[in-house]
Amino acid sequence: MATVATCLLFFTLFTTSYSAIINTGSVTPNFTTTHFLLIDNEGVFLRSINGTYTAAIINPKPTSQSYYLLIRHASSGTVVWTANRNTPISNSGDVRLSYTGITIHDDSGVSIWSTPALQSTVASLHLLDSGNLILLDRFNKTLWQSFDHPTDTIVTGQRFPVGGSLIAINSPDDFSEGDYTFNLTSGDGILRWKSLTYYRLLMDPKAVRNLNQPVSSLMVNGSGIYLFGSPESNVAIRVLITPAAAVSEYRILKMSTDGQLVVMRYAKTEWVTDFSTPGDSCRSPSRCGKLGLCSTGGCSCPPGFRTAPVSGCLLSDKLLSLPESCGGNKPPRESNSSENFIYVQLAAGMKYYPVDFIDPVRNGVVLSTCKSLCSASCSCLAFFYGNQSGSCHLIENHMGSITSSSNNVTDDKLGFVKTISSSQNQDDNSNSDFPVVGLILLPATGVLAVSVFAIWMCRRTKNNKMRQNSKKLDDNSYSDDLEMFSIAGLPVRFDHEDLVEATVNFSTPIGSGGFGTVYKGVLRDKTVVAVKKITALGAQGKKEFGTEIAIIGNIHHVNLVKLKGFCAHGRERFLVYEYMSRGSLDRTLFCPGPPMEWQERFEIALGTARGLAYLHSECEHKIIHCDVKPENILLSDNMQVKISDFGLSKLLSPEQSGLFTTMRGTRGYLAPEWLTNTAISDKTDVYSYGMVLLELIQGRKNCVQPLSDGSGNPSTSTDGQSSISSGSNNRPRARAFYFPLQALEMHEEGQYLDLVEPRLAGRVTSDEAEKLVKVALCCLHEDPALRPTMTNVVAMLEGTLLVSEPRLESLNFLRVYGRRFTEPSTVVTGAEIEVPSGFMVVTNDSSSPSASPNSFSYMSSQQVSGPR
Structure with missing residues (x-):
């Protein structure tokens, strides 16, 4: 029998000896190999034509017997795709290519992985220099490709479709699916931990939405991450990354084992991380284990908790333990069973990021109701309660790490961890059983019984105090200060x-x-x-x-x-x-003194746009500023620009909000929709920004209509020139100036340098001026839908998005407003106002009447602003 077995072994080795050769480009069906046969080739059986990638059967950890069919980048040895990631084989398990596809078998010959059923017969298996492993039929039609089934990595040029997932490996030694996943949806890229969302790609500061289109696919290349719309030539979202220094440098996008989405570049002999999100590593929900406290200094335990033997934290009180989830088989239901559990409150400011992405099970409830909902659900491990909104978020099935807010800023919700008292059942039984047991034991074990009684009393007192403290959390009799x-x-x-x-x-x-x-x-x-x-x-x-x-x-x-x-x-x-040491922009831009340099103005325009883009689309609570103007743009000594007074409209009472419905904002910056029935949106801020941008270009106010001094003497404009001419009856007439109309006319003539402040002559190029004028005019479109988003404004200023051409049909209203603005009938002498046809008089106080038409351009010279 031994002789027969030996002969069979030699026969097998010789008949399959061809598989020990490293094939270049492709192999054909009836191909079989194992790692044992490829030892001399370090597991490699196929390389791409240029040798960029190799296909191999490899064990990532030499001390184990877990082998995988995978594709590696040859120069770096980086694994970019794995076939049997959840079902490794031994060194004698084989990979077979047949006319029906690829199959992987374990030692007993059972198939543990295979390509799906194919439409026609396989003619060959190819490994391309792009890293794509493909099956072709005899007509060179692709039947299957590895690019359609990514694991944890995509490579430069690979299309990653909507609905696809990148699932991180468990560890460098274990290629099976881990807990972190990146999913591409039609609206964003989503990062999840155990199916719980904890971050979105658009939350990253480098992510920019270019088009309001559904996403169809994602691709990474030398300049960044691109999410394409439809058609795929349209870039809906992009993440800008510093371009690779050399074309030959190799880039991949990978879902890492610590919950971060990274873009890495292979620079000659080492890996360089060019992009990583989320930037705050503490957003990874399991970074510090269950209930571990993550901070910039590392991992620790929150107050009231101690370090667990393996990872994470346990309750400091050893009489309390954390319950195990039942797996979510029972839905939460309202119950009065809260006395079965003790809830330990997390310290003020403790956050759990995934709560931001789940809907509350209830809104507008009291704390005791939220507690009951958690008690009634065997899958609930903790809950977060919105102290102001009454929202109730249940943390079910899995509990990860928590973090504390920085800069003394606490989170919006209070956290409570569900615990079980290990002495609870003992206490309940002791209430009725102890007197009887005591009578029996005292004659025989006097001292021992007294000791037991003392311990029992201590525990009972302690548990009663804990229940009382827990009950106090439901007390709604706090003072206003508390x-x-x-x-x-x-x-x-x-x-x-x-x-x-x-x-x-x-x-x-x-x-x-x-x-x-x-x-x-x-x-x-x-x-x-x-x-x-x-x-x-x-x-x-x-x-x-x-x-x-x-x-x-x-x-x-x-x-x-x-x-x-x-x-x-x-x-x-x-x-x-x-x-902000330099005060507001208007003090520097409009006041006498040396002019601001063009680059300085451009940086102010860009910084303001970035701030508004954040308010509109990146912060948790979307905010429309409603009063964008130079007075609300502040500067520091080093020319850092910051927007002020955002969100203050939240402090208005409902009655005040109603009063400001059509009067919020400032003359000269109000969008047309303020005085119509059109809904106010973030595009209202875009219009105001466009007006500010024009003022940055020209260095003075867009609307100049000065008053006489009451004696017939003309007053002067901000540039020191007379703006009044005499009319009939010796009444001074205003020579008004409306710059937006001039900007439109010069745009039509292509005379962009004529719009720049004259004191900057020779220091600004026509292209620089054209860029800002076009962006400003696009922001001024009468139709809000035609105005760009502030995110797109940022992209146009940065040069990552082509500057759009202004739509003249949506700017014709400037001609009407401009002509009316300069009409000589619009005159002010003392407290008198001549009102042209179509105007209405708005009186903000008893001494300051003003002319105002039924459109934005004629708001009173009084600032009818709400929040500032």
Whole structure:
């Protein structure tokens, strides 16, 4: 028998010896090989024609017996695709190519992986230099390709379709599917952990939406990640990445084992990471294990928890334990079984990012109801309760790491972890059984029984205290101050005395607006701040005020003024902002002195656009500014630009909001839809931005219609030139100036340099001026739908999107407004106003009447602004 077996072995080796040769380009059916036969070739049996990729049967960990059919990048050895990732074979398991496709068999000959049923007979298997493994029929038609079935990686040039998934491996030694997944949907790229969303690609600062089209596929190349619309030549979303230094450098997009989507470049002999998202590694839900606290300093345990033996954290109280999920087989239902569990509250400011992506099971409920919902669901491990909204989010089946908010900013929700008391059943039995047991034991075991009784009493007292503390969480009798402190998301709360001291009793005003006066202040730590004393606030309670401040305080962007804190003192409200040393843009742009350089103006235009794009599409709560103007664009000494007063309309009472429905904004920047029945949207801010952009180009206000001094003497415009001419009856006539109309006319003539501030003559090219003028005119389209989004404005300014051509048919309204604006009948002498046909008189106070037509251009010279 031994002789027969030996002969069979030699026969097998010799009859399949061809498979030990490394084939180049392709192989044909009736091909069979194993890792054992490929030892001399390091597992490789097929290479692409240029040797860029190899197909092999390899074990990633030499000490194990787990072998995979895979494709590797030859130079780096990086695995880009795996066939049998969840079912490895031994070194004697074989890979077979037949006329019906590829199959992989284990030691016993059972098929554990195969290509699906094909439409025709296989003629050959090819490995292309793109990294694609394909099956062809005799007509060279592709029957199957590995590019259609990616694992955790896509390579340069590979199309990744909507509905596709990249699933991270478990570890470098284990290619089976891990917990992190990247899914491409028609609207975005989604990052998930155990099917729970924790991040979206568009949340990354480098991601830009170019077109409002459904996504069809994704591709990575030397300049970034591209999400294509329909047709696929349209780029709907792009993620800009620094171009590779050399064309030969190799790039891949990969879902990593730590929950980050990365773009890596192989530079000669080493890997370089060019892009990684989310940038905050603590957004990866399992980075620090179950209930581990993730921070910039690493992993730790939150207050009330201790380090678990393997990973994550356990309750510090050893009498409490964390329940196991039942797998979600029972849906949550309202119940009164909350006494079966003890809920431990997480410290203030603790966040769990996936909560941002799941809908609450209930809204507008009290804390006890949310607690009951979690108790009634055997899959519920914790819950987060919106203290202001009454929202109830259940964390079911899996609980990952938590994180704490930075900069003393807490999250919007309060977290509670479900626990079980290990002594609960013992306590319940002891209530009735202990007296009897005691009577029996005391005569025989006096001291021992007394000891047991003492321990029992201690535990019972401790559990009663825990239940009482838990019950207190449901007590709705907090004072107004305590309610405010319990609102998650609040920035630093200052004492009124601290602000009085910082501002020297509010003695240094540096600005004012529709909401109140701003004062310069210096805190005790020498930080210079701007303190806004709000005087136009409705009769809100402190809790309502705090809730809106929490939303504003959680908005962070380099081009938005940072809210450092607040103060609620009696009925007075104060907001504390970072201090911008150069003040608002209008002070620099419109005041006498050296002109701002063109590059400086361009950076201001770009920074403002980025800030508005963030408010419109990137922050958690979408915000329409409603009052974009130079006065609300602030500058620092190093020319950093930041938008101020965003989101303050949230502080208006409902009555005030109604009053400002058609009067929010500032003369000269109001979009046409403000005075029509058209809905107000983020495109309203785009229009105002276009007006600001024109002012940056020309260096003065778009609308100049100065008043006489009341004695018939002409007043001067901002550039020091007379703007009044005499008419009949010796009444001075306004020589009004409407720059948007001039910009339209010069655009039609191609005379872009004529629009630039004359003092910059010779320092600006025609192309530079043309770019900004066209972007501005596109923003001024009468039809809001034709205006670009602020995201697209940013892309056009940065040069990553072609500048659109203004639609003249949607700009003709500027000719009408421009002519009416310059009509000599629109005159002001003292308190008198001549009103042309179609106008209405708007009186903002008893002494300041003004002419206003039924369109935006003729709003009163009084600023009828809401929030500022």
